Amino acid sequence: MRKRFSIALAAVLLLAISGCTVVKPWERDMLARRDMAFESDVLEATREAHIYFSKEASMPGGTGGGGGCGCN
Amino acid sequence: MTEPSQKIFASAWTKPNRRLAALASSALALPGIAGTANADTPIERAEGAFAFSYYFEDDLSEGKFLDDGDGSRERYEVYTYQLRFDLPVSERVDLGVQILYEEMSGASPWYVAASGTGESLQVMSGATIEDERFDLTVDADFFIDSGKDTFTVGVSTENDYLSVHFGIGAERNYNDKNTTVTTAGTFSYDWIDPSDPRFVTGARRKNGERWNIDLSLGVSQILTRSTIGQISISYKHADGYMDDPYKLIQNLDSGFGLLSDRRPSEKDQVAILTRIRQHVDLLNASVHFDYRFYADTYDITSHTVDLAWHQSIGEWFTIVPSVRYYSQSKADFYETLLPPGVVPRERSSDFRLSPYGALSLRMKAEIVLEDLFRYDASNWLRAVGVNDGFDLIVALSYERYLSDGGYAITHVAERDEAPGLVKFQVIAFTVSGRF
Numbered sequence: 001m002r003k004r005f006s007i008a009l010a011a012v013l014l015l016a017i018s019g020c021t022v023v024k025p026w027e028r029d030m031l032a033r034r035d036m037a038f039e040s041d042v043l044e045a046t047r048e049a050h051i052y053f054s055k056e057a058s059m060p061g062g063t064g065g066g067g068g069c070g071c072n
Numbered sequence: 073m074t075e076p077s078q079k080i081f082a083s084a085w086t087k088p089n090r091r092l093a094a095l096a097s098s099a100l101a102l103p104g105i106a107g108t109a110n111a112d113t114p115i116e117r118a119e120g121a122f123a124f125s126y127y128f129e130d131d132l133s134e135g136k137f138l139d140d141g142d143g144s145r146e147r148y149e150v151y152t153y154q155l156r157f158d159l160p161v162s163e164r165v166d167l168g169v170q171i172l173y174e175e176m177s178g179a180s181p182w183y184v185a186a187s188g189t190g191e192s193l194q195v196m197s198g199a200t201i202e203d204e205r206f207d208l209t210v211d212a213d214f215f216i217d218s219g220k221d222t223f224t225v226g227v228s229t230e231n232d233y234l235s236v237h238f239g240i241g242a243e244r245n246y247n248d249k250n251t252t253v254t255t256a257g258t259f260s261y262d263w264i265d266p267s268d269p270r271f272v273t274g275a276r277r278k279n280g281e282r283w284n285i286d287l288s289l290g291v292s293q294i295l296t297r298s299t300i301g302q303i304s305i306s307y308k309h310a311d312g313y314m315d316d317p318y319k320l321i322q323n324l325d326s327g328f329g330l331l332s333d334r335r336p337s338e339k340d341q342v343a344i345l346t347r348i349r350q351h352v353d354l355l356n357a358s359v360h361f362d363y364r365f366y367a368d369t370y371d372i373t374s375h376t377v378d379l380a381w382h383q384s385i386g387e388w389f390t391i392v393p394s395v396r397y398y399s400q401s402k403a404d405f406y407e408t409l410l411p412p413g414v415v416p417r418e419r420s421s422d423f424r425l426s427p428y429g430a431l432s433l434r435m436k437a438e439i440v441l442e443d444l445f446r447y448d449a450s451n452w453l454r455a456v457g458v459n460d461g462f463d464l465i466v467a468l469s470y471e472r473y474l475s476d477g478g479y480a481i482t483h484v485a486e487r488d489e490a491p492g493l494v495k496f497q498v499i500a501f502t503v504s505g506r507f
Contacts, residue, residue, distance in 0.1 A: 022250050023294045030298045030351040034440070035358040035382035035390060038292075038302060038347055041467065043123040043154045043502060046170070051127065055473075055494055057400050057424050058366040058374045061288075061306050061343035 114215050115160050118457035118507045123154040125500035129178070136194050136491035138185045144199035147494070148178035160457040164215045172207040181492035183320035183330060184408045184421045192408045194491040197318070205230045219244040224258070234263040239286075250294040254304070258286040266317035280313030290345075298351040308341040321421040325412040333420045335405065341368040358382040360394075372425070374400035375481065380434075388440050392469075396432035399481040402488055409487075423490035429479025436469035449507075463506040471498040 023031070030036065039045045049060040129147035137145050152174040161167045179199040187193050209226035224239040241256035265279040290304030319333040348361045362378040380394035403425035405418040441464045449458050473496045477489035 021296075022248050023297055025249070027297050028294070030353065031294060031300055033351065033358065035384065036300065036349045036351055038349065041502065041504075042170070043121055043156055044467075044469070044500065046172070047123065047125055047152060047154065047498075047500065051496075051498065052398075055424060055496075056374070056398060056430070057368075057370070057372045057403070058364070058376070058398075059306070059308055059341050059343055061304065061345035061364050061366070 114163060114213070115158055115166055116457065117459050118160065119156075119158040119504065120507070121154075121156045121502060121504035123152075123500060123502040125152045125154075125498055126150075127152065127496060127498045130495040130497075132181075132194055132196060132492065138187065138193035138195050140185075140195050142198050143182070143196035144179040145196065146179050146199040147196075148176060148180065148496075150174050150176045161212075166213040166215075168209075168211045168213075170207075170209045170211075172205070174205045176203045176205070177201060180318060181423055182318070183322055184491060185322055186324065186328065186409055192487070192489075192491050196492075203231050219252070222256070232265050232267050234265075236261050237284075252292040254288075254290040254292070256286075256288045258284075260284045260286070262312070264313050264317070282310055282312030282314065284308060284310045298353065300349045302345075302347045304345050306341075306343045306345070308339075310339045310341075312337060314339060316420070316422055319420065319422050321407065321410050321419050323410040323415060325410070325415070331410065331415065331419065333422065334418050335403075335420060336370065336418055339369055342366070356384045366400075370425070371404035372400055372402065374398065388442075390438045390440070392434075392436040392438065394432075394434045394436070396434070397429070398432075399429040399479065400427065401480075401482065402427040406488070408490060421490070423492040423494070426477075426490035426493070427480050427482070427484045427488055428475050428477050428490065428493055429481065430473060430475035431479060432471055432473045434469065434471040436467060438465060438467040440465050453507075458507040461507075465502070465504040467500075467502040467504075469498075469500045469502075471500075473497070 034040050052058075053060060127148075127150040129149065132145040132147060134145070137143070152172065154170070154172045156168065156170045158166060158168045177199075178201060179196045180201060182195045182197050184192050185195050205228065207226065207228040209224060211222055211224040214221045214223075220243050222239075222241040222243070224237070224241070226237050228235040228237075237258055237260035239256060239258035241254065243252060243254045245252050260283075262282040262284070263279070264282070286306065286308045288304055288306040290302060292300065292302040294300050314335040314337055316333045316335075320330040321333060323329050323331050343364055343366045345362065345364045348359075350359045350361075351357075352359065358381075360378070360380040360382065362376070364374075364376040366372075366374040366376070376396065376398045378394065378396045380392055382390055382392050384390050403420065405416060406420055406422070406425040408421055408426070410416075410419055443461045444464045446461050449460055473494075475493045475495065477484035477493070
């Protein structure tokens with residue numbers, strides 16, 4: 001099951017990347033907007049990740065460490 | 073550590089125009105105040121941000137509370153203060169410093185007790201728990217033509233807890249900066265020293281340590297002129313003290329005695345995070361879609377969907393309604409009450425290991441004022457990235473979080489539903505400036 005999932009995931013990734021046209025730097029005006037950032041507010045992202053980490057069983061994903069006990 | 077690198081990088085660097093750099097941003101990162109942790113080009117101006125937030129949980133409802141005489145229904149509240157600075161150390165090096173201080177107080181779920189009518193009721197600690205957390209993280213970005221390398225160190229302390237971490241990361245751009253590959257590794261060490269005498273039981277572990285290794289790999293891809301996507305996989309291995317020293321579990325077999333919380337001392341976790349950003353030019357808005365799949369060796373799996381609509385109104389105002397849905401299955405050693413039979417080596421009644429779903433409703437309003445005023449910066453200010461103009465961002469946000477066994481994707485049996493599931497609200501205020 002997990003093997004199938006991994007193969008499917010890899011296939012979707014490859015298809016997604018190979019199917020894309022190259023967007024030139026001067027065509028990236030919309031992509032360069034502040035509201036298109038994956039995380040436009042680091043403090044908000046850190047705070048939310050810590051709250052969810054403290055109250056739920058899952059880890060945030062992405063990169064980084066630290067954070068505190070998460071007890072209580 | 074920074075000086076040799078500065079010299080190497082500075083020799084091959086030509087300073088780009090800021091707006092051109094923004095347009096040439098890679099698939100991973102786009103510019104923005106307080107968003108520089110993601111930036112893929114060096115910042116040219118110093119940036120600072122301050123945030124204050126107030127987190128408060130709903131009181132435990134009377135119907136789920138068992139009063140043992142000392143317990144309180146008043147749950148946690150947390151006041152959090154955050155500060156972040158990003159400084160352009162050289163034309164190839166950025167330095168970020170992030171400080172967090174928070175004060176926590178209130179009552180915490182202690183254990184679940186069987187009522188006379190067979191219901192599972194939550195016993196709480198007293199409302200006198202008080203704690204503080206201090207967190208400091210320093211990160212340095214070293215830029216090269218094809219990407220950047222990042223080094224991070226940090227420390228986090230509470231009255232009964234100390235954590236230090238060290239991380240390295242690398243980011244490389246390919247395909248005319250349409251594709252960015254990111255990889256990172258973090259090592260952390262935690263020291264837990266439970267000290268609150270209210271929770272003392274004979275079986276409680278006194279203190280302990282835990283080692284953690286985080287590894288992650290991500291790919292960001294520009295999909296169209298208005299669409300960008302990212303997928304990343306994270307793996308974490310933790311080894312050591314995993315119990316919650318402030319929680320107990322009631323044993324139905326031995327006169328309703330109480331046992332300490334015990335968990336496997338090793339844990340492996342995997343998270344796959346997918347993020348899509350789509351700009352809708354017609355409406356001057358952007359849609360954010362995040363999905364995370366999570367699984368661990370406690371047998372917990374979870375699904376998280378986060379959907380946000382960033383609506384620009386005029387040039388400087390943005391409003392962001394968003395919704396987040398979360399659902400998790402239970403840990404294989406979780407029980408609200410320990411059933412009759414052999415006492416298992418691992419057991420916990422912690423509501424965070426129970427099966428449930430959660431719904432968050434959020435609203436954020438943000439004002440961005442570029443070039444709010446201009447001034448003549450002296451040479452020593454220019455040396456630390458303070459130039460002649462000032463941009464300001466002010467944001468106010470609110471979140472309502474509700475959790476319940478009935479919100480889970482799969483059916484939750486009545487005996488598994490934790491009475492201590494949390495509901496909370498968060499109000500946050502952020503002010504950021506680029507100098």
